[in-house]
Amino acid sequence: MPSPTMRALVKTAPRPGLVLQDRPIPEIGPADVLIRVEKAGVCGTDLHIYEWDKWAQNRIHPPLIVGHEFMGRVEAVGAAVKLVVPDDRVSAEGHIADGTCFLCRTGEAHICERVKIIGVDRDGAFADYIVMPEVNVWKLDPNIPDEFAAIFDPLGNAVHTVMAAGVSTKSVVITGVGSIGLMAIPVARAAGAAAVYAIDVNPAKLELAKRLGADETFDARDPNLEDEILRRTNGDGADVLLEMSGSGQAIDNGLRMVRNGGRAALLGIPSDNININLAERIIFKGLTVLGINGRRMFETWYQTQALVKSGRVDLRPIITHILPFEEFDRAFSLMKSGEAAKIVLDVKGSK
């Protein structure tokens, strides 16, 4: 039985910052799993909450333990749990679906309308322990290193986007190479893309994109960008767009670069309405546009596992920092400055 309190990184009040404080260790129901967190990834969403921006002010209700990317070990299981036993090494899907609706019962739980996200809508993973419903738990393959396992959530976003688009033998444009856009590069390569073109405004990220396997990288502000892509694709345009930026301008440019009959998978989230020429960008082109959200439970997780376990995808260049849990302020500062691609907090090791 775990000790009654634990460390947790908490948004204690509606203002910037997070507080590392002691909290009671949560209790489990019959269908729950108590997990001792070992490593946890820091996401852009966590930074929004840390900084208490407009989105966070509307969505987050303090007090809340943040964090949703993690791995650890099973500490205890409820009476009805069949999937894991104590000491199993696990990660978990952070989208907790209602389990009873049409979407949940037809393999689309990732877009359940009543989903609750850990670290956003309920207590999260930046803590010594977290409770997850059994159906959300993912038992880790022994060949997956801890730090990769800790970021299966964002890596899963990249895999979901790439696999929904379908890249096998295709030419692929990625607009926006933040951490998920970066991950999408080796994923698209491993999933069979014949060419991967990465576009961003940040030269350091583009440099990293190249190291991760992009065939070529481009500055999003290059006025000849569309021509450059056309020239590399026999004048047809790219087969596939993976939109990872959420920028209206990037979406418009990206859609221009896709060939007629191509596919565009949209993961980046615009903060506002966008203005779009639907006729020219989508209808006349006969495009297929896919909204991407979360990760398929658990098809995406199996795909992610296959890519990482086989060594087809190597995440080492993306994980730029592994920091002790208590250095969370530094983690957010590194993220904000753009110095870090992906930061993993070592929760257990630092105890």
Next chain:
Amino acid sequence: MPSPTMRALVKTAPRPGLVLQDRPIPEIGPADVLIRVEKAGVCGTDLHIYEWDKWAQNRIHPPLIVGHEFMGRVEAVGAAVKLVVPDDRVSAEGHIADGTCFLCRTGEAHICERVKIIGVDRDGAFADYIVMPEVNVWKLDPNIPDEFAAIFDPLGNAVHTVMAAGVSTKSVVITGVGSIGLMAIPVARAAGAAAVYAIDVNPAKLELAKRLGADETFDARDPNLEDEILRRTNGDGADVLLEMSGSGQAIDNGLRMVRNGGRAALLGIPSDNININLAERIIFKGLTVLGINGRRMFETWYQTQALVKSGRVDLRPIITHILPFEEFDRAFSLMKSGEAAKIVLDVKGSK
């Protein structure tokens, strides 16, 4: 050998109206088919050209014979033609693709970037004769009545949209019931839709929608419209949206009514940019949005034939008028007033 001149309905100069005049009968190359036109459908596009609106002013270069929906009989064939022989009863795909590009060679000729449309980019079908490349000709099944055959082009738009969306056992919302939206109703029913809800602002069209098999019809301005659709779909929203209006408001409303994970096929062409909340309407919902253009060559034509020939789709309620060729002015006036759903010109019979 045909006589050297023929009647043709011609946009003679950059101004409103069309002129019925004598024109030389066109000559055929080795891969062409000369067709004697018997019946021809009048399309909204023809009305744009007749009225010489902004779109027409930008796109049309007089002199031009208009019209693109038709059926007739083969009068003569080029030396290399294998598909048909003189006197065969035929219709034809009006999108003339280049035949050599990536899209043409991979079954996507309907979105060929160098497509030329008859009656728009080159001489069309409102004439006694028209020349078509063999690859565009469609030999008619003897069980398809002439007047249905004459409108396989717009019916094909409806079939292409319905089949791309996939409606089998699904609930379907159709926004906009102009003539193609109306056709989409019996097509969706015959293709297996479990429920078809038609939305428009025109009560007469909604009345016709009901006669054509819509399970229910709604006024697009009804403030409770989204709730009404939700109520009929277990609170989930419709499985499929067929967007036939081109209205930005209808697109936004339509996307709201589709369930998470649903599919939206967009055929209606907005005349301007639209403003859209991509995050809420498409991305978070995990929607699949399909731009639809033309008809698949010739998968759509076979599907259309199957639906009409089997009697699963009955177009009689849609063809409100069959007029003699020389009453073309009346045809456009009936279309403009909204009195007509679909008008067919009897080109041959009136000679």
Next chain:
Amino acid sequence: MPSPTMRALVKTAPRPGLVLQDRPIPEIGPADVLIRVEKAGVCGTDLHIYEWDKWAQNRIHPPLIVGHEFMGRVEAVGAAVKLVVPDDRVSAEGHIADGTCFLCRTGEAHICERVKIIGVDRDGAFADYIVMPEVNVWKLDPNIPDEFAAIFDPLGNAVHTVMAAGVSTKSVVITGVGSIGLMAIPVARAAGAAAVYAIDVNPAKLELAKRLGADETFDARDPNLEDEILRRTNGDGADVLLEMSGSGQAIDNGLRMVRNGGRAALLGIPSDNININLAERIIFKGLTVLGINGRRMFETWYQTQALVKSGRVDLRPIITHILPFEEFDRAFSLMKSGEAAKIVLDVKGSK
């Protein structure tokens, strides 16, 4: 709390026949639902068990309560159950999957390798009460009549087969019109088939097939059968084969009748190895052959519900008998003689 005993139809020993006897009402765990059975369908599998044929001798371990098609009302629920409350009207998926394997976690629980089937591998539904795991329970729409709800299991087989094959605008051959083959006729029609051809050796079943909407029916022994189908399909062959007989001869004939590039969905289970010319029947033709098992959880159930609730599928001609529970011997005798298409036992009403 239910009374401690209930009536149950039990295979008490390894020999022909079934015994209606008193059995303890089963207890539920925290994730289970206790259902009071109201109506139950009799399946060919039940007849195999009743007659104690070779298959039954190998598979069934008495004592066992048989029956797997049913509907009823929730009597009690375990502590963790969220989906239903007492008195809800329900049916249930009879394939109880392990819930933790790759297939179960990727939406393919219907082909879980460790599946247990009620009435075959564990106690079934021919009883006053049955316990089902919550994840198997299906809450019934109030517009679905009891007797239809009682046979959602076999109807779901038909729906699964039809939807996997994809019949929208297609020509469809059904080989074998036992009860599931018969159900497949209105299902294929409602799902959009442009033509449905039913083939069997039993004239009464073919007569029923016609009443259920088959466009034409054929005697499987007709030596010109293949030609007849070719003649109705422009010489190409049918787009789709739904194989419902399990006969090696029918499979071979059926595959001959499918066009190149067509699809064949196999539901009928051959009792022995079959001898097949793979090169001619499948490879050169570029066929897609689908093995079909059970029902997709719960995509098939939603589709089935949509078809029945909308009235697109009417099962009344198939349900030839509704008999009191205690007349089970007569039910099996009617099935064996071929007089009955589908028999429903009124379990509750007869108490």
Next chain:
Amino acid sequence: MPSPTMRALVKTAPRPGLVLQDRPIPEIGPADVLIRVEKAGVCGTDLHIYEWDKWAQNRIHPPLIVGHEFMGRVEAVGAAVKLVVPDDRVSAEGHIADGTCFLCRTGEAHICERVKIIGVDRDGAFADYIVMPEVNVWKLDPNIPDEFAAIFDPLGNAVHTVMAAGVSTKSVVITGVGSIGLMAIPVARAAGAAAVYAIDVNPAKLELAKRLGADETFDARDPNLEDEILRRTNGDGADVLLEMSGSGQAIDNGLRMVRNGGRAALLGIPSDNININLAERIIFKGLTVLGINGRRMFETWYQTQALVKSGRVDLRPIITHILPFEEFDRAFSLMKSGEAAKIVLDVKGSK
């Protein structure tokens, strides 16, 4: 204008062997292209014809110029040809479809029922010149080396099989590593397979399989083979089977190794009927089985080009011999002995 005669490798009479003799240079029609052959691949089919086995005796009608894998340069074009001009470097699809049937007009020309294959049903490519219909000609990318271009036909078989199966992130078993099976290895890797397991009885071919990128290779006679595959796939079985052997035993074994819900693409052609337990191998497993024939025109060709041009697929280890045209006897002898994987004849260079 070419000289009036040319060298050609001809099956002159119904007996073993081929004769290099002078033949008239063929004439072209308005839609044809005359190609000067430069390099040509030798296929197992050519060996069957050379040896005059049972299949050849039934199918081949001497006199016939054999050979169907080749590349060269356009010598002359018919009046209606738009795709190429003289001196263009080209290969061509050897399946000459009728162009007018349902299959041809819906993107399935590769399975046209009236297809004629060059070098089998009409004169082929082991000659200085060959005439091809324009629609069969494939213009080569300048970055594709001649010897790779010469074998786009069998490479296309491998690509077609791999892409039809869908291997992205999947585990793949290949049964039979003759030259097409060998090609399927780098193709499957490049197309995104997470693991490729090659199975054959020939140790030299298995050695080559490893060099081409197979993750592991197995002797088909290994009694523990199924267990070995299960062990590497978490006990589930492989996601995908690519059957390249045509052996009934290999097909049965291969289907055993595929997981429930998996996909099997069959390219290898059994010379006889096979005996199969459809229930256990396909139906209960919910398998999808795909018959594969030829190459999709021209989707497969574009995919093949993308894989070779990008360098993702390197064919050098497979092309074990490039021989002068006149050494054709040696080529067949090397093929028969199993010393060669793929032999290319240098037709032009040796003149």
